[in-house]
Amino acid sequence: xxxxxxxxxxxxxxxxxxxxxxxxxxxxxxxxxxxxxxxxxxxxxxxxxxxxxxxxxxxxxxxxxxxxxxxxxxxxxxxxxxxxxxxxxxxxxxxxxxxxxxxxxxxxxxxxxxxxxxxxxxxxxxxxxxxxxxxxxxxxxxxxxxxxxxxxxxxxxxxxxxxxxxxxxxxxxxxxxxxxxxxxxxxxxxxxxxxxxxxxxxxxxxxxxxxxxxxxxxxxxxxxxxxxxxxxxxxxxxxxxxxxxxxxxxxxxxxxxxxxxxxxxxxxxxxxxxxxxxxxxxxxxxxxxxxxxxxxxxxxxxxxxxxxxxxxxxxxxxxxxxxxxxxxxxxxxxxxxxxxxxxxxxxxxxxxxxxxxxxxxxxxxxxxxxxxxxxxxxxxxxxxxxxxxxxxxxxxx
Amino acid sequence: xxxxxxxxxxxxxxxxxxxxxxxxxxxxxxxxxxxxxxxxxxxxxxxxxxxxxxxxxxxxxxxxxxxxxxxxxxxxxxxxxxxxxxxxxxxxxxxxxxxxxxxxxxxxxxxxxxxxxxxxxxxxxxxxxxxxxxxxxxxxxxxxxxxxxxxxxxxxxxxxxxxxxxxxxxxxxxxxxxxxxxxxxxxxxxxxxxxxxxxxxxxxxxxxxxxxxxxxxxxxxxxxxxxxxxxxxxxxxxxxxxxxxxxxxxxxxxxxxxxxxxxxxxxxxxxxxxxxxxxxxxxxxxxxxxxxxxxxxxxxxxxxx
Amino acid sequence: xxxxxxxxxxxxxxxxxxxxxxxxxxxxxxxxxxxxxxxxxxxxxxxxxxxxxxxxxxxxxxxxxxxxxxxxxxxxxxxx
Numbered sequence: 001x002x003x004x005x006x007x008x009x010x011x012x013x014x015x016x017x018x019x020x021x022x023x024x025x026x027x028x029x030x031x032x033x034x035x036x037x038x039x040x041x042x043x044x045x046x047x048x049x050x051x052x053x054x055x056x057x058x059x060x061x062x063x064x065x066x067x068x069x070x071x072x073x074x075x076x077x078x079x080x081x082x083x084x085x086x087x088x089x090x091x092x093x094x095x096x097x098x099x100x101x102x103x104x105x106x107x108x109x110x111x112x113x114x115x116x117x118x119x120x121x122x123x124x125x126x127x128x129x130x131x132x133x134x135x136x137x138x139x140x141x142x143x144x145x146x147x148x149x150x151x152x153x154x155x156x157x158x159x160x161x162x163x164x165x166x167x168x169x170x171x172x173x174x175x176x177x178x179x180x181x182x183x184x185x186x187x188x189x190x191x192x193x194x195x196x197x198x199x200x201x202x203x204x205x206x207x208x209x210x211x212x213x214x215x216x217x218x219x220x221x222x223x224x225x226x227x228x229x230x231x232x233x234x235x236x237x238x239x240x241x242x243x244x245x246x247x248x249x250x251x252x253x254x255x256x257x258x259x260x261x262x263x264x265x266x267x268x269x270x271x272x273x274x275x276x277x278x279x280x281x282x283x284x285x286x287x288x289x290x291x292x293x294x295x296x297x298x299x300x301x302x303x304x305x306x307x308x309x310x311x312x313x314x315x316x317x318x319x320x321x322x323x324x325x326x327x328x329x330x331x332x333x334x335x336x337x338x339x340x341x342x343x344x345x346x347x348x349x350x351x352x353x354x355x356x357x358x359x360x361x362x363x364x365x366x367x368x369x370x371x372x373x374x375x376x377x378x379x380x381x382x383x384x385x386x387x388x389x390x391x392x393x394x395x396x397x
Numbered sequence: 398x399x400x401x402x403x404x405x406x407x408x409x410x411x412x413x414x415x416x417x418x419x420x421x422x423x424x425x426x427x428x429x430x431x432x433x434x435x436x437x438x439x440x441x442x443x444x445x446x447x448x449x450x451x452x453x454x455x456x457x458x459x460x461x462x463x464x465x466x467x468x469x470x471x472x473x474x475x476x477x478x479x480x481x482x483x484x485x486x487x488x489x490x491x492x493x494x495x496x497x498x499x500x501x502x503x504x505x506x507x508x509x510x511x512x513x514x515x516x517x518x519x520x521x522x523x524x525x526x527x528x529x530x531x532x533x534x535x536x537x538x539x540x541x542x543x544x545x546x547x548x549x550x551x552x553x554x555x556x557x558x559x560x561x562x563x564x565x566x567x568x569x570x571x572x573x574x575x576x577x578x579x580x581x582x583x584x585x586x587x588x589x590x591x592x593x594x595x596x597x598x599x600x601x602x603x604x605x606x607x608x609x610x611x612x613x614x615x616x617x618x619x620x621x622x623x624x625x626x627x628x629x630x631x632x633x634x635x636x637x638x639x640x641x642x643x644x645x646x647x648x649x650x651x652x653x654x655x656x657x658x659x660x661x662x663x664x665x666x667x668x669x670x671x672x673x674x675x676x677x678x679x680x681x682x683x684x685x686x687x688x689x690x691x692x693x694x695x696x697x698x699x700x701x702x
Numbered sequence: 703x704x705x706x707x708x709x710x711x712x713x714x715x716x717x718x719x720x721x722x723x724x725x726x727x728x729x730x731x732x733x734x735x736x737x738x739x740x741x742x743x744x745x746x747x748x749x750x751x752x753x754x755x756x757x758x759x760x761x762x763x764x765x766x767x768x769x770x771x772x773x774x775x776x777x778x779x780x781x782x
Contacts, residue, residue, distance in 0.1 A: 048714070059715075059750065061747065086646070089431055093643075096651070123713040124713075258591055331741075334710070335711075
């Protein structure tokens, strides 16, 4: 089957699922559509948070980090505007109900470090693993299994952390101190400063060769023009800056409609459901009902949930995107150590995202736009963890 | 070269942002306690200052004229809640027609130019509902006396058994303000609308379908249960604006959303409507008058439990 | 014919790291190295690292989601 036929078939299936879920529950359909869009863009741009940090440390290569920063800037502006309408009076200590303003403490830092090490070891964070699963990377399926295990371990130890650190941890929302315009401006300024830092690191490391987009020749007819547009969107890889802006924009749309982008809470629900299937007792999960972000979601015995459509949608969107570009292939690592690496990395990511109440998406890509201090603290320690991870992988042949 | 230019541009951008941050922080300096968004709620001091003012009409609303007869606020007339609902409507407690409201207010001698101060003996519940009815027919100046008879006596006010003499007027109800009310079909159309949030102000048992008061029990899909009593303090008055804002915001009810309040027959729903619309100033709040009486009895209603 | 380094099945950063190791081991007489990968992100990282070591990269699509990268040593005056 040619890549065009297979891609058209895949999008057809995606459309049928959309229509079917829409009959059943429009929320399912909406999350399915968001999942498809996120997965497609991640795959088309090879938008990878692990390489954003790792390539900067290892190569002085800032491509992915620039995309992340642009996405964060778009997200911060959009979230900021939405939140200014949700909570017009910022000085009262009232927090926006659904933004990821999370308890900030030692768990945030430790979660960041564990996650950072894990994502570099596994070769991708949670969103990266999900989109690579769609591209056919078997190692990413292994990493995802590790993630589920790590989340489970995190859930069973949650109350220990809750009692000692999380329950009393403060939640800091920048607009409480700076007002809405001030918090948005400070966040954008900080992101701009990091962007400058990335440029400096690139400059020091020497030249970076940008990927030259393939030329499709002069378009002398509407048909040729159209073909060229289709190729740019579906076949050629996306440039990172527009991809970051689109992901940030999608995140704002999802936040406007419901909640910030994030899904480790949903994956924890699968883990806990699997645990209950083998008759493990349900873990004690204090406080999770009152927290936003990707906190643990206790299994309620049902399978269908709107978030399930988001996660599976991301996987499917990437799969369809990879088919269309001829990039789908079942890839098996040839070195056995890679499986261990992926599994171990996944476990670390799972434990870390449990503690931090989110992964690179929920705690970082949605955390900073929530104008929450926990987003920045997580980011710093995530970077630290990624640096450690980068040192580790250079010692693994 | 490109790097330098980009860097310079980024620095300029950062400085501009810092400057706007500083100018922005000026707006934030307005700290201090949050006040209610409108002057719909009045206190004892306000009322005492207007005793005997012919342009201010004090009206006790409720279900029991006997309580009123045993002692009420000086100058207060009594209006039975039954006169503000439509007896011809099969669903109980539905809002009265314009003509019915006109005749009810005429019988009390109320003019459209007067300030109507409503109060009750039941945690502002009846007063808020009557307020919503008068607002629906666009009476220009309506207020709720916070806490009603209980608050009046607690603040040392004396009650009287003298009923004021009133000459009937010809009160014309204004056109209906459909923006503060909603209907079954509008609710059903908006159950999937992410910009709309339904507030179920009934008890948790009613919400979960354990206390069934119609053909079917449960709640409107997607609605969030926040019982109306959370807005009430021990002395029957409304909580502070700050406490109310924190309560409703943390439950997800933010001013950027359209909020539809509902209960069993639109009375408790009007109380929460009053909190969100009048006390917190949310721009788009509607009370679903038909509420569970209509919704739970309609076999076509989508229901969650 | 140039040596071939097969890094299929490896994901980031290994295709790049193994390419760099191989380039450093290349004797002076070897003008080029061929790398086969099925990991698209390596198409960004390998050319940059190769350039920093004085190699030019030509990418050919080999079909089936595989790519052949031909890394050729740039002569003195052209390099750096």
